[in-house]
Amino acid sequence: MNTLDQYGFTDRIGGLFSFHFPAPTVAEPARIVRADRGRVLAASRRGIVHIDGGTSLVTGDWVAIKPAGSVLGCLPRSSLLQRKRAYDPLSEAQVLGANIDLLGVVVPLDRPLSANRLERTLVAAWDSGAVPLVILTKADLSTRFDDVVAETVQRARGVEVYTTSAEDLDGLENLRGRIGAAQTLALLGPSGAGKSSLINALVGDRRQHTGTVRAGDGKGKHTTTARELVPLGDGSVVMDTPGLRGFALWDAETGLSEVFGDIEDLFDECRFRDCAHDPEPGCAVQAAVELGRLEERRWLSYRKMERELASLHRRQEVAEQRHHTRSFQRVARDAVLAKDHRNRLGKGR
Numbered sequence: 001m002n003t004l005d006q007y008g009f010t011d012r013i014g015g016l017f018s019f020h021f022p023a024p025t026v027a028e029p030a031r032i033v034r035a036d037r038g039r040v041l042a043a044s045r046r047g048i049v050h051i052d053g054g055t056s057l058v059t060g061d062w063v064a065i066k067p068a069g070s071v072l073g074c075l076p077r078s079s080l081l082q083r084k085r086a087y088d089p090l091s092e093a094q095v096l097g098a099n100i101d102l103l104g105v106v107v108p109l110d111r112p113l114s115a116n117r118l119e120r121t122l123v124a125a126w127d128s129g130a131v132p133l134v135i136l137t138k139a140d141l142s143t144r145f146d147d148v149v150a151e152t153v154q155r156a157r158g159v160e161v162y163t164t165s166a167e168d169l170d171g172l173e174n175l176r177g178r179i180g181a182a183q184t185l186a187l188l189g190p191s192g193a194g195k196s197s198l199i200n201a202l203v204g205d206r207r208q209h210t211g212t213v214r215a216g217d218g219k220g221k222h223t224t225t226a227r228e229l230v231p232l233g234d235g236s237v238v239m240d241t242p243g244l245r246g247f248a249l250w251d252a253e254t255g256l257s258e259v260f261g262d263i264e265d266l267f268d269e270c271r272f273r274d275c276a277h278d279p280e281p282g283c284a285v286q287a288a289v290e291l292g293r294l295e296e297r298r299w300l301s302y303r304k305m306e307r308e309l310a311s312l313h314r315r316q317e318v319a320e321q322r323h324h325t326r327s328f329q330r331v332a333r334d335a336v337l338a339k340d341h342r343n344r345l346g347k348g349r
């Protein structure tokens with residue numbers, strides 16, 4: 001299997017290439033394996049290569065590269081995982097990866113479950129366009145927190161749950177079977193959740209890839225601060241993501257509805273169409289909370305994410321408005337300058 005195939009190249013991707021970069025174009029397919037600032041590595045039929053000027057590319061992208069190594073173009077992304085940059089007033093999205101088929105929400109069994117975090121990560125996962133899975137890690141330690149498995153299954157609300165242990169190598173075959181050939185799995189979970197250990201266990205002793213990167217950066221160190229694709233040997237790849245603290249949402253309305261559909265259904269039952277769902281007459285949400293049918297924590301978790309998205313949108317609108325004003329001012333100023341210029345030319349004649 002050549003390097004490109006190891007990173008998930010299939011006949012389908014080949015077909016997309018011929019469609020987007022038809023015959024007279026001289027370019028070869030490649031997949032972005034790692035995209036740090038200014039240093040982009042891609043898997044191609046010739047092995048791992050450096051790419052120049054791929055600043056807008058993200059890990060997982062399929063690109064067409066010219067023989068000299070520059071990028072001709074990028075295939076449309078089938079999925080995109082992004083979050084809001086922490087503390088970024090300009091509210092720019094941080095793209096974590098593209099063309100991910102499966103998104104593993106990693107929940108470690110060595111600590112109590114954080115239901116809010118699980119919900120938040122599931123919302124982001126649904127929203128990316130990939131299929132979410134919940135992956136429980138450190139099953140060998142699960143006796144300490146007996147109820148986490150059951151609670152996770154209940155809170156995952158129908159999303160498949162896989163139990164693994166990188167220590168005992170339990171559950172790995174099952175998970176590999178689910179990943180399937182030529183699929184891309186990304187792992188999302190808190191720092192220390194066991195993501196790297198799981199990847200190493202899945203890879204077994206086949207992790208030659210790290211060595212290839214080592215040759216590129218000359219430092220000989222593998223860190224979990226970068227996101228990179230790790231091949232599993234059968235064309236499937238896993239994306240290593242650093243532990244994400246505070247996962248702020250980015251345009252996640254779809255995901256919100258997937259995870260909290262039952263709450264949004266309740267809205268239709270409120271007496272008033274414009275119900276604020278605060279303690280007010282005829283609010284179906286408040287009634288459900290009071291009757292114990294809706295967990296108050298879930299309701300507050302939903303509310304918080306909804307407010308977060310609303311404020312994100314307000315900031316986006318302000319930024320857009322400012323952009324429009326600025327470009328209008330620029331156009332107006334250019335027009336004045338042009339007029340001045342014409343006048344001066346006119347006078348000079």
Ligand SMILES: Nc1nc2c(ncn2[C@@H]2O[C@H](COP(=O)(O)OP(=O)(O)OP(=O)(O)O)[C@@H](O)[C@H]2O)c(=O)[nH]1
Pocket residue numbers: 137138139140141164165166167168189190191192193194195196197198224241242243244
């Ligand atoms: N007992 C046990 N310990 C595990 C298992 N998997 C990981 N660990 C331990 O948990 C700790 C964190 O594991 P990592 O794989 O580094 O976690 P990570 O999610 O990659 O963390 P970041 O790189 O910070 O995002 C390490 O001390 C591992 O040895 C497991 O299956 N069983």
Ligand SMILES: [Zn+2]
Pocket residue numbers: 267270271275276277278282283284285286
């Ligand atoms: Zn209401």
